[in-house]
Amino acid sequence: MLSKDPNYHNTFSIDNVIFGFDEGDLKILLIERAEEAFIGQMALPGNLVLEDEDLDHGAARILFELTGLQNAHLEQLYTFGDVNRHPLGRVITVAYYSLIRIKSDDLKPRISFAKRASWVSVSKIPKLAFDHNRILEIALERLRGQLRYRPVGFELLPEKFTLSQLQGLYESILQIAIDTRNFRKKIIGFDFLVELGEKQKEVSHRAAKLYRFDKKRYQSLVKLGFNFEL
């Protein structure tokens, strides 16, 4: 065990749980740590908050510095403050989470704190630094909870997607089977998907129609009292 570092006295950090969806699989963004503690180990992209910085700002800054990602819609998840969660001293951490569309050219750490950032399937998460496995667990619970009651799935898919992709996302994250006809009826009935008049290309079967999520339409429906529920 490392000895306590007095600079870590009463200090706090932010850790980001960033979900993405790719190849039918839910993934999260991990970095390889290039500094103590847990040097060389995989961890959530997180770091200390600056003294003159609001929490939400810190979350966005830290995410950018460690991964190169910008404009993720970060939401506060939970605060972890067990006395011994950090080997160098008392550090409470505020966890944030976000759902984003994975793009291949996204990931470029801007500071040496992280060696690299990469997407890891949630079914293949190694032992992480600190209490990050636990943080991820809480984030997964929250994601599963929100998936049924808020149209969060659309943030994970590409802008243009097929109804089967959408159904697959729900089935994969919630680990349930969904009846295709009922699913389509319901989703189409919500009346916030726009049929793009385009089709999939380069698939070796009947090409599916492409849709996009109409966020403005969704928001105006919500104002009229509509409640998303899958």
Added chain:
Amino acid sequence: MLSKDPNYHNTFSIDNVIFGFDEGDLKILLIERAEEAFIGQMALPGNLVLEDEDLDHGAARILFELTGLQNAHLEQLYTFGDVNRHPLGRVITVAYYSLIRIKSDDLKPRISFAKRASWVSVSKIPKLAFDHNRILEIALERLRGQLRYRPVGFELLPEKFTLSQLQGLYESILQIAIDTRNFRKKIIGFDFLVELGEKQKEVSHRAAKLYRFDKKRYQSLVKLGFNFEL
């Protein structure tokens, strides 16, 4: 404005939002502050966390010291960390919340930090210290959100209650009208209320039957896949 106090550098606190229900009215527990900052003003019962204390423990300790309350089931709500939320320095605060049964003899502050603790109707909250009005707002949102999907109402009522009291609680907190017959059918149908075979006393109208919430029964129903929803 007070000058910054170097002792408050990178320090964190806990604030508790404690809900109670009495006389058909939702209330929260406030203290009158006996120390700087905001001396003499009403505030949520909160204080600094000790260095060697887990967050959950700190929440329970602080609540006890400032109000005398014990055994409240405290749940973490949200963390507030705006740079200027505290006039003496940077203090992030982790808000906790709890629903409890109000009893008249509960409230006795154990340390001089609070002059007194008292229940205040949420419709009559004054301007509070720090950003506590905002914290309360977030807590109210969370309470309203949870009320429909978790049997939290029973934590606010006395152990023995009538169905009208229960209905009144929902109507008062959610600010909606509920059909009595449908409400009773649904609640009775859940099959986790126990009819006590007793009746109200000293009311000048037909006395209502008393019920209690069977928590064990509820939990075993949940295990079988039951989902509370009002």
Added chain:
DNA sequence: GCAAAAGTGTTAACTTTACACCCATGT
């Protein structure tokens, strides 16, 4: 006997579930 709240059932509208076959495309 009257005021005040307790208690009780039925029907129509709507929502959810279960279920099976033909279609379009690439190889």
Added chain:
DNA sequence: ACATGGGTGTAAAGTTAACACTTTTGC
């Protein structure tokens, strides 16, 4: 022509919503 996933409707079961009168009790 076959393999692969895309796309479609109906009926039964279950749930929710609307609605009005009688009962009990204290004063």
